[in-house]
Amino acid sequence: MSTTEPLLRMEGITKIFSGHTALAGVDLTLERGEVHALVGENGAGKSTLIKIMTGAYTRDGGQVFLEGRPVEFASPEDAQEAGVVAVYQEVNLLAYRTVAENIFLGREPRRFGLIDWKRMNAAAGEILQRLGLEIDPRATLGSLNIALRQMIAIARGVSFGAKVVVLDEPTSSLTEHEVSILYDVIRRLKAEGAAVVYISHRFDELYAVCDRVTILRDGRLVGTRPLAGLEKLDLVCLMLGKQREELRQGTTAFGRHAGEAEESGRESAADEAPLLRAAGLTRGRKLNGVTVEARRGEIVGMAGLLGSGRTETARVIFGADKAEAGEIYLDGERINPRAPGDAIAAGLAFLSEDRKAEGIIPELSVRENLTLAALPTLSSMGIVSRARQSEIVERYMKRLGIKAASADQKIRELSGGNQQKVLLARWLCKHPKFLILDEPTRGIDIGAKGEIQALVNELAESGLGVLMISSELEELVEGSSRVIVLRDGQRVGELRGAEITQDAIIHAMAEGSATGDGEASADDKATATDSSAAPSADER
Amino acid sequence: MVDATRANPATHNGVLARLAALGPTYGALVALVLLFVGNCLFTTNFNDVNNFKNILVEVTPKMLVAVGMTLVIATGGIDLSVGSVMAVASALVATNLDSGLGVAVLIAMLAATAVGTVNGALISGFRIQPIIVTLGMLIAGRGAAQLMNSGKLIPFTDPTFEYLGKGMVGPLPLVGGVPVQVLVMLAVVALGIFVVRATAFGRYVIAVGGNEAAAHLAGIKVHRTKISVYALSALLAGLAGLIETSRLGASDAAKVGLNIELDAIAAVVVGGTPLTGGRATVVGTFIGALIMQIITTSFNMRGIPFSWGLVLKAAIILIAVYIQRPKVA
Numbered sequence: 077m078s079t080t081e082p083l084l085r086m087e088g089i090t091k092i093f094s095g096h097t098a099l100a101g102v103d104l105t106l107e108r109g110e111v112h113a114l115v116g117e118n119g120a121g122k123s124t125l126i127k128i129m130t131g132a133y134t135r136d137g138g139q140v141f142l143e144g145r146p147v148e149f150a151s152p153e154d155a156q157e158a159g160v161v162a163v164y165q166e167v168n169l170l171a172y173r174t175v176a177e178n179i180f181l182g183r184e185p186r187r188f189g190l191i192d193w194k195r196m197n198a199a200a201g202e203i204l205q206r207l208g209l210e211i212d213p214r215a216t217l218g219s220l221n222i223a224l225r226q227m228i229a230i231a232r233g234v235s236f237g238a239k240v241v242v243l244d245e246p247t248s249s250l251t252e253h254e255v256s257i258l259y260d261v262i263r264r265l266k267a268e269g270a271a272v273v274y275i276s277h278r279f280d281e282l283y284a285v286c287d288r289v290t291i292l293r294d295g296r297l298v299g300t301r302p303l304a305g306l307e308k309l310d311l312v313c314l315m316l317g318k319q320r321e322e323l324r325q326g327t328t329a330f331g332r333h334a335g336e337a338e339e340s341g342r343e344s345a346a347d348e349a350p351l352l353r354a355a356g357l358t359r360g361r362k363l364n365g366v367t368v369e370a371r372r373g374e375i376v377g378m379a380g381l382l383g384s385g386r387t388e389t390a391r392v393i394f395g396a397d398k399a400e401a402g403e404i405y406l407d408g409e410r411i412n413p414r415a416p417g418d419a420i421a422a423g424l425a426f427l428s429e430d431r432k433a434e435g436i437i438p439e440l441s442v443r444e445n446l447t448l449a450a451l452p453t454l455s456s457m458g459i460v461s462r463a464r465q466s467e468i469v470e471r472y473m474k475r476l477g478i479k480a481a482s483a484d485q486k487i488r489e490l491s492g493g494n495q496q497k498v499l500l501a502r503w504l505c506k507h508p509k510f511l512i513l514d515e516p517t518r519g520i521d522i523g524a525k526g527e528i529q530a531l532v533n534e535l536a537e538s539g540l541g542v543l544m545i546s547s548e549l550e551e552l553v554e555g556s557s558r559v560i561v562l563r564d565g566q567r568v569g570e571l572r573g574a575e576i577t578q579d580a581i582i583h584a585m586a587e588g589s590a591t592g593d594g595e596a597s598a599d600d601k602a603t604a605t606d607s608s609a610a611p612s613a614d615e616r
Numbered sequence: 617m618v619d620a621t622r623a624n625p626a627t628h629n630g631v632l633a634r635l636a637a638l639g640p641t642y643g644a645l646v647a648l649v650l651l652f653v654g655n656c657l658f659t660t661n662f663n664d665v666n667n668f669k670n671i672l673v674e675v676t677p678k679m680l681v682a683v684g685m686t687l688v689i690a691t692g693g694i695d696l697s698v699g700s701v702m703a704v705a706s707a708l709v710a711t712n713l714d715s716g717l718g719v720a721v722l723i724a725m726l727a728a729t730a731v732g733t734v735n736g737a738l739i740s741g742f743r744i745q746p747i748i749v750t751l752g753m754l755i756a757g758r759g760a761a762q763l764m765n766s767g768k769l770i771p772f773t774d775p776t777f778e779y780l781g782k783g784m785v786g787p788l789p790l791v792g793g794v795p796v797q798v799l800v801m802l803a804v805v806a807l808g809i810f811v812v813r814a815t816a817f818g819r820y821v822i823a824v825g826g827n828e829a830a831a832h833l834a835g836i837k838v839h840r841t842k843i844s845v846y847a848l849s850a851l852l853a854g855l856a857g858l859i860e861t862s863r864l865g866a867s868d869a870a871k872v873g874l875n876i877e878l879d880a881i882a883a884v885v886v887g888g889t890p891l892t893g894g895r896a897t898v899v900g901t902f903i904g905a906l907i908m909q910i911i912t913t914s915f916n917m918r919g920i921p922f923s924w925g926l927v928l929k930a931a932i933i934l935i936a937v938y939i940q941r942p943k944v945a
Contacts, residue, residue: 262890296648394833395830415832416834416835417836417837419835427832428833433827434656434827435827435830435833436830437830437894438826439826440826444822446784448819449835451819451820455815455816458815459816460814462814551630
């Protein structure tokens with residue numbers, strides 16, 4: 077075995093899922109004693125690559141070499157035997173068994189055919205010590221907190237003599253202290269000559285522990301760089317596929333540069349009280365004092381990388397998740413939505429990001445899906461008026477150009493774009509005051525995309541307030557009159573009018589600081605305690 | 617995939633389309649017609665009004681329970697406790713008849729609904745699996761009912777109450793007297809169809825079973841909906857318990873409603889409501905329950921051992937589930 081050969085080398089990895097190319101010729105090399113970051117936005121192919129590396133998927137093209145020898149892993153067990161181990165966010169261990177049993181599950185040391193508990197506990201203790209963990213191997217796994225369970229999963233990998241350890245979003249549910257324990261374990265693995273693949277959306281962590289970074293985008297390899305010396309801004313550009321110099325513009329149906337077009341109008345509107353004001357929203361490590369304001373007729377964009385707290389902000393405002401702190405005003409009135417029903421009654425609407433998981437009711441028709449949120453107003457004594465329902469369904473199918481064989485066609489049979497229009501209509505027929513859109517045009521065809529963008533524009537012009545979360549910078553630049561930028565659950569910048577450029581958004585995503593909002597949220601917290609007893613919006 | 621519809625548009629027009637959309641229910645209807653016609657032709661004495669009435673009387677408790685079960689299953693849940701709820705209602709009505717029929721019936725129905733509400737609260741509020749919660753209630757309910765009856769058969773004489781299970785309405789033209797309980801059953805089935813088709817609640821039930829997260833975000837009160845279906849299921853089981861008790865003229869807490877949950881689940885599945893939830897057809901359940909009952913009755917009439925009927929039922933359940941299996945896109 078030559079020592080110049082990298083520990084693990086993946087070459088030209090290709091994976092196709094029923095006609096859709098998830099990975100196209102991706103390379104990855106891992107050196108001994110290296111912590112290697114793997115980054116990319118949604119659909120970049122990170123998890124597919126990891127699953128191929130660890131034997132959960134078989135590849136459709138390319139080769140994998142472990143210590144110079146070509147390998148074929150038929151299953152995760154296969155990969156584990158060879159020393160390639162993945163530790164996932166949700167730990168797959170047995171909560172009711174002891175730490176030692178979990179570490180040696182399936183390979184318990186035996187004596188006369190029975191488990192040799194003494195030897196197993198001793199060996200487990202040894203591994204834990206090597207990782208610098210003070211855990212009793214005889215403790216029940218369920219008695220440990222989530223961070224320590226993750227460490228046990230790593231210890232299990234180490235017990236296989238793991239050479240490559242993949243950590244997928246390892247810190248997403250850890251506290252600061254627990255993160256430092258994890259870092260310590262990573263450093264020990266590195267010192268022992270193992271390679272660690274580190275997947276995370278938190279830049280601070282990448283720069284803290286990783287040596288090199290591989291960037292994927294839309295199933296393709298963008299590049300591998302040493303992290304030292306790589307500017308955050310360049311990293312964001314690579315992830316999003318933007319050149320720092322030449323940034324394209326003018327591809328969306330917002331049809332104008334909103335920033336410029338509304339420059340004059342906004343000056344007068346500046347005095348007007350905001351339609352929606354959410355201040356100091358806090359929820360665990362996901363949201364840390366985020367403040368959002370939007371006026372009538374304004375489209376406020378919200379930018380940020382995956383995991384920056386965009387969707388969390390929307391869900392908290394809509395009452396789908398509980399905020400630990402913060403307050404929300406709609407039209408000058410304090411609202412305290414405990415459930416989406418409260419927010420809807422107050423005049424909010426929320427088009428969620430994941431159509432399939434959180435939007436459509438697959439077995440129900442277009443008609444029923446469209447009127448789902450409006451049923452209370454369409455029925456008397458609990459009986460739905462079919463005539464009024466049909467009238468609304470017809471009107472909105474025509475207005476939004478929803479293409480379906482009939483209103484009675486099941487929604488799951490429609491294309492993504494048409495499904496999205498039905499979901500948008502679900503909210504518009506409620507005549508909301510404020511509309512929150514989370515990735516309104518993701519995964520839909522160009523035609524429907526333009527129509528939805530034009531519609532949103534029209535709605536805002538008619539006086540609706542809109543908060544638009546989007547990963548598409550063009551959409552934000554051309555659609556919004558202001559853009560709020562989030563990173564790691566904090567508001568790190570706000571751009572207005574002519575300042576809104578793709579370049580500026582990327583800058584803020586990468587380098588913006590959270591200082592500007594500090595005073596504002598401190599004020600908000602002070603007032604929050606005074607009015608926290610305010611009643612929630614009435615239920616219907 | 618750009619725009620347009622994924623399915624062949626031709627299948628969404630006209631009568632064929634409607635039948636195709638009914639899918640499994642349509643298949644069940646064909647099976648029911650074949651069974652019925654076949655028996656009329658080849659089973660002696662089957663084609664007789666009194667036999668039809670007998671079939672409907674036999675199916676009544678199962679049908680009542682199955683209507684409630686349809687809603688529970690549509691939310692993605694299951695209710696194993698229905699038989700024991702019948703026993704509880706039976707024991708309570710028999711032991712409280714001294715205080716007056718109205719009081720006894722009220723106590724029995726309230727207790728049944730309370731059991732269902734507890735089921736729903738545990739399932740929805742504490743996120744315990746429906747099968748576990750209602751299995752616990754199946755065991756506890758049967759035990760409680762037997763305790764109330766002190767482990768004995770409690771006979772009673774109350775002509776008004778016995779009218780529910782033994783009374784006849786009519787004679788009507790063509791069919792003669794119709795058992796009261798059959799009319800009650802048909803009314804409940806009609807109400808069930810109405811609830812699923814025409815009410816907001818019916819849509820909430822299907823929405824919660826079809827996509828709970830989406831239903832929640834659309835402002836639907838998911839907890840309330842789930843608790844309601846279990847309460848309703850228990851209420852209907854309580855009614856079935858009263859009818860059985862009235863028919864027997866005694867409360868037998870050890871036997872009433874025994875294993876009825878299995879018959880009800882089978883009727884629901886054969887009728888075309890998938891166990892995964894998100895869809896509900898009370899018409900299908902009605903058909904499914906009739907299929908099962910006709911098999912039992914006709915095998916009985918032909919002197920074929922009951923065990924063979926069970927084998928055929930099992931085969932029909934498997935076929936129904938096979939037709940409904942999720943299609944891989």
